[in-house]
Ligand SMILES: O=C(O)CCC(=O)C(=O)O
């Protein structure tokens with residue numbers, strides 16, 4: 001592909017702007033080019049973000065890998081539009097199986113409620129496994145609209161996972177870890193829970209609706225593309241702050257596995273999706289997400305440097321067994337966490 005420095009055209013510019021009056025989360029913007037060249041300042045910015053908000057914007061306009069990801073995220077956005085257009089009956093034929101596997105279709109209204117209002121979520125997903133698109137394991141069924149685009153998924157997955165590894169490498173440098181210590185827990189070529197999630201939340205009919213209830217991601221690194229507001233993170237004083245989509249940037253956040261590996265030194269921030277505000281709410285809201293997860297055989301325990309005989313609490317429900325000395329493999333952990341997703 002010829003080298004290009006021109007910005008990737010984005011569908012963001014065709015949507016109404018995010019209202020200027022709402023509070024933006026003041027999260028850092030970090031250059032992908034700087035991170036790819038192991039810049040100390042960019043690496044330090046990643047660590048600072050990982051210790052405070054647990055979220056940052058990754059500028060993808062300034063590197064080849066970044067620009068490819070931007071262009072593929074746009075292609076996956078149009079695929080998402082086509083794939084959700086099928087009837088509910090057609091989509092439900094591929095529904096995920098609660099407590100067994102995360103992959104497949106998830107209808108709106110089936111995510112476990114965590115918000116005080118206990119209202120059903122209003123977001124649909126297609127969770128498409130990395131192992132299925134890269135032939136690491138035999139694939140489960142997906143609709144044709146997805147299987148036809150296997151090369152696009154595979155390429156996007158490789159690039160997004162690679163960006164996750166660039167983030168891990170920065171954290172290794174900044175935390176005095178061995179080179180590859182975090183990366184080695186998230187192998188792309190081994191069976192894992194890594195996947196692309198396409199989401200759709202239909203244009204707002206009810207402003208009190210829950211897009212996605214508050215949660216933490218349970219893997220290592222999440223690389224997220226969205227085009228309309230709605231994502232919020234818990235600010236440092238406890239209130240919700242808006243993570244506003246920024247042209248040419250992905251939103252990156254850490255999940256619970258990184259909290260476990262570093263025994264609480266890094267943060268997996270609580271976040272949620274609410275209806276897009278103002279004029280934006282008149283449009284269907286989509287997101288394209290890549291979840292880097294530890295490979296299935298990785299052990300969910302602190303790295304030697306951070307192992308002091310105790311293990312910090314994440315996702316309370318399973319803590320009792322951990323306190324009693326149980327070490328989960330990532331594979332077991334994912335199945336248990338997936339059970340919380342509802343069916
Ligand atoms: O759609 C978004 O902006 C966020 C989605 C999200 O948090 C998730 O799928 O875990």
Ligand SMILES: [Fe+2]
Nearest residue numbers: 215216217271
């Ligand atoms: Fe999330």
